[in-house]
Structures are given as C-alpha cells and as structure tokens.
Amino acid sequence: MSFLLGQQMTGGYGAADILHDCTIGVERGEIAVIVGPNGAGKSTAMKAVFGMMPLRHGQVLFDGEDVSGLRPEERVKKGMGFVPQTHNVFTSMSVEENLEMGAFIRDDNIQDSIAQVYDLFPILKQKRRQPAGELSGGQRQQVAVGRALMTHPKVLMLDEPTAGVSPIVMDELFDRIIEIARLDVAILMVEQNAKQALEIADTGYVLVQGHNKFTDSGEALLANPEVRRAFLGGV
Amino acid sequence: MDVLNVITLLGNFLIVPGLTYGSQLALGALGVTLVYGVLRFSNFAHGETMAFGAMITILVTWLLQASEISIQPLPTALLAMPVGIAVTVLFTLGMDRLVYRYHRERKASPVIFLIVSIGVMFFMGGLIRFIIGPGDQIFFDGTRFILKAREFKETTGLNEGLSLKMTQAVTIVTAIVIVALLFWFLNHTRTGKSMRAYSDNENLALLSGINPNKVVLITWVLVAALATVAGTLYGLDKSFKPFVYMQLLLPIFASAIVGGVGNPLGAIAGGYIIAFSELILTFAYKRVVLYLAPEGTEIDSLVQFLGTDYKIAVSFIILVIVLIIRPTGLFRGKTL
Ligand SMILES: Nc1ncnc2c1ncn2[C@@H]1O[C@H](COP(=O)(O)OP(=O)(O)O)[C@@H](O)[C@H]1O
Ligand SMILES: [Mg+2]
Numbered sequence: 001m002s003f004l005l006g007q008q009m010t011g012g013y014g015a016a017d018i019l020h021d022c023t024i025g026v027e028r029g030e031i032a033v034i035v036g037p038n039g040a041g042k043s044t045a046m047k048a049v050f051g052m053m054p055l056r057h058g059q060v061l062f063d064g065e066d067v068s069g070l071r072p073e074e075r076v077k078k079g080m081g082f083v084p085q086t087h088n089v090f091t092s093m094s095v096e097e098n099l100e101m102g103a104f105i106r107d108d109n110i111q112d113s114i115a116q117v118y119d120l121f122p123i124l125k126q127k128r129r130q131p132a133g134e135l136s137g138g139q140r141q142q143v144a145v146g147r148a149l150m151t152h153p154k155v156l157m158l159d160e161p162t163a164g165v166s167p168i169v170m171d172e173l174f175d176r177i178i179e180i181a182r183l184d185v186a187i188l189m190v191e192q193n194a195k196q197a198l199e200i201a202d203t204g205y206v207l208v209q210g211h212n213k214f215t216d217s218g219e220a221l222l223a224n225p226e227v228r229r230a231f232l233g234g235v
Numbered sequence: 236m237d238v239l240n241v242i243t244l245l246g247n248f249l250i251v252p253g254l255t256y257g258s259q260l261a262l263g264a265l266g267v268t269l270v271y272g273v274l275r276f277s278n279f280a281h282g283e284t285m286a287f288g289a290m291i292t293i294l295v296t297w298l299l300q301a302s303e304i305s306i307q308p309l310p311t312a313l314l315a316m317p318v319g320i321a322v323t324v325l326f327t328l329g330m331d332r333l334v335y336r337y338h339r340e341r342k343a344s345p346v347i348f349l350i351v352s353i354g355v356m357f358f359m360g361g362l363i364r365f366i367i368g369p370g371d372q373i374f375f376d377g378t379r380f381i382l383k384a385r386e387f388k389e390t391t392g393l394n395e396g397l398s399l400k401m402t403q404a405v406t407i408v409t410a411i412v413i414v415a416l417l418f419w420f421l422n423h424t425r426t427g428k429s430m431r432a433y434s435d436n437e438n439l440a441l442l443s444g445i446n447p448n449k450v451v452l453i454t455w456v457l458v459a460a461l462a463t464v465a466g467t468l469y470g471l472d473k474s475f476k477p478f479v480y481m482q483l484l485l486p487i488f489a490s491a492i493v494g495g496v497g498n499p500l501g502a503i504a505g506g507y508i509i510a511f512s513e514l515i516l517t518f519a520y521k522r523v524v525l526y527l528a529p530e531g532t533e534i535d536s537l538v539q540f541l542g543t544d545y546k547i548a549v550s551f552i553i554l555v556i557v558l559i560i561r562p563t564g565l566f567r568g569k570t571l
Contacts, residue, residue, distance in 0.1 A: 072441060072442055073441060073442065073443075073444040076442065076443070076444050077444065082442055084438070084439070084442070087436055087438065087439060088439065089436075089439070090431075090432050090435040090436050090439060090440075091435060091436070092431065092435045093428070093431060093432060093435060097428055097431075097432075100425075100428060101428065101429065101432045101439075101440070101443045101445070102443055104425075104429060104432075104443045104444050104445050105443070105444035147439075147443070
C-alpha cells in the first residue's frame with residue numbers, strides 16, 4: 001500500500017460529485033504526477049487528499065493511518081505539505097516572513113530550515129526582505145514551495161507548480177523538485193506540462209471527469225499511443 | 236515679523252489642533268482598519284466602542300478623583316485608562332461571543348456583518364446613555380496648559396501667541412507610543428505576523444496551522460484597546476458627549492478609506508489628511524491676510540473656504556472623491 005493514498009475518493013463541492021471513485025497514491029522518495037484536461041478534477045483531488053473538501057466515499061491513508069477525519073492543519077502536523085494552485089503565498093509579507101508562517105506550527109528553532117530553503121532556492125535569500133507579491137512568477141512559486149517545506153513534510157503536494165513560468169524556469173523547478181524527492185520526500189504533483197512532468201514521474205495518473213482514466217509508470221504513459229494522442233498533443 | 240506672526244498664528248490654530256485631531260482620528264481609523272483587515276467587515280459600532288471605553292475610563296477617573304489619587308500634572312484619566320481598556324476588551328469579546336461569532340461560523344457576507352454591527356452600535360449607544368447619561372461630562376484635571384499664549388507673546392514679543400494644551404501634548408505623545416507599539420507587534424512578533432498572514436490569505440493561513448479563533452481574539456483585544464485610547468483622548472481634548480462619537484464615525488471611516496482600508500499605515504496617514512483638510516478648509520484666514528497685505532487694507536469677510544458648520548461635509552466630500560478616483564485608497568489597502 002502506498003505511503004500516501006487517496007482511495008476511491010468520491011465527492012464534490014455541492015450536490016454534484018466532481019470525483020468519482022478516484023484513487024491516487026505516492027511512495028516516499030518518488031514523484032507521482034496527475035495530468036488531465038482542464039476541469040478534470042485534478043485540483044479537487046488534491047484538495048480531497050488534503051482534507052479541504054469533504055468526501056462522500058473513500059478515505060485517505062497516510063503512513064498507514066487513516067487521516068480522513070483530520071482537518072488540513074492537523075494533516076500538516078502529521079507531515080503533509082500542500083502548495084495550492086493559486087494564492088499560494090502571502091503577497092504582502094516578505095519572503096522570509098512567508099517561510100516563518102510556513103513553520104508556524106513549530107515551536108523549535110527554524111533558522112536551519114530557512115537556511116535549507118535558501119540553499120535550495122538561492123534567489124530567495126537575495127529577496128528575503130521583499131514582499132512576495134513583488135516577485136516574478138517563478139520566484140513566487142519558489143516561495144510557495146519553500147513555505148510548504150518549512151515543516152519538513154514527508155509528503156509534499158504541489159498543484160501546478162510551474163503554471164505561468166518560462167520553460168527554463170520550469171526545468172529549474174523540476175530539478176529542485178527531484179532534489180526534494182531525493183531527500184526521501186513523497187511528491188504528489190498536478191501538472192499542465194504533462195510531457196515534461198511524466199518524464200520525471202515514477203507514477204502517472206491521467207484524470208478525466210473525475211475518473212482514473214489511465215494509471216501507470218510515467219514512462220509507460222509516455223509510450224502509450226492513446227495517452228499520447230489524447231493528452232500529450234499527439235507527439 | 237509679520238511672517239513670524241503668521242507662522243505662529245497657523246501653528247496655534249492649524250498645526251497643533253490638526254496634529255491632535257489627526258492623532259485621534261488615526262487611532263480610531265486603526266481600529267476600523269484592523270476589523271476590516273482581519274474580520275472583513277466595516278464595523279459601524281466602532282464609534283460607540285470608543286465612547287464605551289471613554290465612559291469606563293471616566294467612571295474610574297471619578298473614582299480615583301474621589302479617593303484623591305492623581306498623577307499631577309498629567310490628567311488622572313491616563314491612570315484610569317488601563318481599566319477602561321480591560322473592561323472594553325471584555326465587553327467587546329462578549330459582543331463577539333454573543334453576536335458576531337454566530338455569523339462568522341455561518342460565513343455570513345460582509346453586508347450582514349455590517350448590518351449586525353449597526354445593531355450593536357444602537358445597542359451600545361443606548362447602554363452608554365443609560366449608564367452615564369446623554370449629557371456632557373468633564374473629567375479633565377491636572378495642568379491645563381504646558382505653554383500659555385500670553386507667556387509665549389511676552390517671551391517672543393510677537394502679536395500672536397502659541398499655546399499648547401496638556402491634552403494636546405498627551406494626545407500626540409500617546410498616539411505616537413500606541414502606534415509604535417502596534418507596528419512593533421504586527422511586524423516583529425509571531426502572533427502579530429500571524430494576524431497579517433490571516434488578513435493577507437485566510438486559506439493559506441489555515442493551511443499553515445494559524446488558529447483563526449486566536450487571530451480573531453487578538454484582533455478584538457487590539458481594537459478595544461485602540462478604541463478606548465482614541466475615545467478617551469478625544470474626550471479629554473474636547474469633552475465627553477455620547478452623541479459626538481457617533482458623528483465621529485464619518486471622519487474615522489473617511490480616514491481609513493482615504494489611506495486604504497485594511498492598511499494600518501494608510502489609516503494613520505488618512506487620519507491626518509482628514510484632520511488637516513477639515514481645519515484648512517474651515518479656518519478663517521482674515522488675520523493671515525491682514526498680516527501679509529499692505530498696511531491699511533481692510534477686509535470685511537472672514538476669508539474662509541467653508542463655515543465651521545460644514546466641517547463634517549469635508550470628510551464626506553473627500554470620501555466621495557477617493558471612492559470615485561482611487562477606491563483602494565492611497566496605500567492600496569486590503570491587508571494588514
Ligand atoms: N470551489 C469550487 N466550488 C464549486 N465547483 C468547483 C470549485 N472548484 C472547482 N469546481 C469545479 O470542479 C470541477 C473540477 O475543477 P478542478 O478540480 O479545479 O479542475 P482541474 O484542476 O483539473 O482543472 C470543475 O468543473 C470546476 O468548475
Ligand atoms: Mg487545477
């Protein structure tokens with residue numbers, strides 16, 4: 001069984017279900033990627049795994065424990081970290097304050113963790129006193145990831161971390177994400193840049209209308225002609 | 236010589252009163268802006284909260300005066316203010332528990348909150364009149380003047396005098412201290428930063444493990460303290476009359492909005508902008524003109540842009556202009 005597993009999740013925001021029997025999981029030290037068309041329910045699946053949306057059916061297991069009943073901040077305490085798709089930084093606060101807020105639940109000294117984030121994203125050290133809202137898109141995403149890393153999560157969930165950044169910055173971010181995975185962190189990530197993301201994925205999930213359409217290794221999905229035609233722009 | 240007289244005249248009737256009134260408005264607007272930034276509604280009960288805090292302070296001041304405790308030359312009210320703050324904090328938290336919390340849990344829209352706060356305003360207004368009465372209350376004691384106009388004239392040999400009332404000095408100094416403390420709290424303490432984070436991005440704050448109930452609690456404590464200080468300083472400087480605090484609501488909201496509602500720096504700037512606008516537009520410049528005009532000039536009018544009766548209209552006009560031209564205010568408000 002996976003380290004983090006959202007199992008047969010069914011639910012939505014109101015009367016209508018968005019997710020239908022959707023299952024998503026990831027192992028420690030591995031990268032799992034969710035791809036699919038706009039509105040497929042990728043963000044919804046992430047929110048469901050993080051407890052930001054009620055489930056009608058299914059459960060979320062983390063490190064062998066059923067966390068379905070826990071509130072998001074309780075899941076943070078357990079060792080889960082989440083970078084939402086939008087509004088994922090405190091725009092009026094400085095880079096360093098964003099990191100401090102990421103560590104809010106911790107009572108110990110956080111200076112080492114801040115230094116680690118600066119090692120991972122050196123540009124942030126330079127911009128530490130600048131409000132996050134004044135940074136470029138790529139830098140903002142780095143702040144967002146850095147904020148989530150401040151609790152040293154065992155699983156890091158990223159909803160479109162490369163949205164709106166240039167291809168060069170995207171490669172940069174992917175490299176950093178691989179680096180984080182090497183520290184034995186489980187990474188669950190939604191990506192619009194499906195091809196590049198599947199290239200670094202151990203496991204890939206193709207979601208369509210809240211259903212698991214395909215689930216396989218990243219490599220296998222990239223080789224699957226049906227997936228290529230429908231979801232990877234035919235190349 | 237004439238120029239010095241003009242400067243003294245303006246200092247005495249514009250600058251000192253402007254700084255005083257501006258400080259009072261700034262403290263009031265800070266309270267409004269904190270509620271808006273964290274609890275996300277326009278708190279119409281803020282004027283009454285100021286009156287309530289001032290009222291408790293007055294009651295304690297009378298008690299102290301009766302037992303002949305004083306801090307000469309400072310007004311006794313300063314000694315009573317901590318008690319006023321404490322009681323107002325408790326009252327405000329009680330109001331939150333009884334009234335606002337219900338709507339917060341239901342995630343009511345800001346308009347509902349606004350209307351609820353109007354209800355609270357009427358309730359508090361009634362309560363205050365019931366306890367202390369609708370009339371004027373004078374509770375100032377201690378030394379009246381730090382600098383007397385007559386002494387100033389004698390020392391400088393000028394025609395015009397500059398005076399500084401104790402209440403004016405106390406108001407300005409207290410405002411500076413309170414604002415410095417507030418900014419230190421918001422920018423340098425963990426709790427203060429968590430308040431700013433919550434105001435900036437509620438969802439992300441929750442995801443970071445920031446407890447919203449604690450943020451709300453701290454906010455009300457700060458708001459009650461600011462309101463009590465503002466209300467007491469205004470009462471010391473002018474006089475305490477419950478009705479006046481309801482009227483103050485307009486310039487206070489104008490201050491908060493001009494600066495950018497939700498932005499504390501904006502609230503302070505807005506307070507002084509409104510105060511000086513009111514004074515500059517309603518000041519009678521006749522004597523200034525007489526000093527500067529050639530000898531023998533005669534002027535029948537007061538040389539005034541607006542009569543003092545129109546004072547309140549000044550805030551209103553500025554408010555409307557800002558809302559049309561730059562609705563986010565000078566400092567682009569929204570978050571703390
Ligand atoms: N907060 C919300 N309330 C109601 N419906 C929503 C909300 N967020 C998303 N939806 C709907 O849920 C569906 C899936 O959205 P989402 O999970 O954001 O898709 P994706 O991330 O795959 O693009 C869409 O039809 C969207 O309109
Ligand atoms: Mg999405």
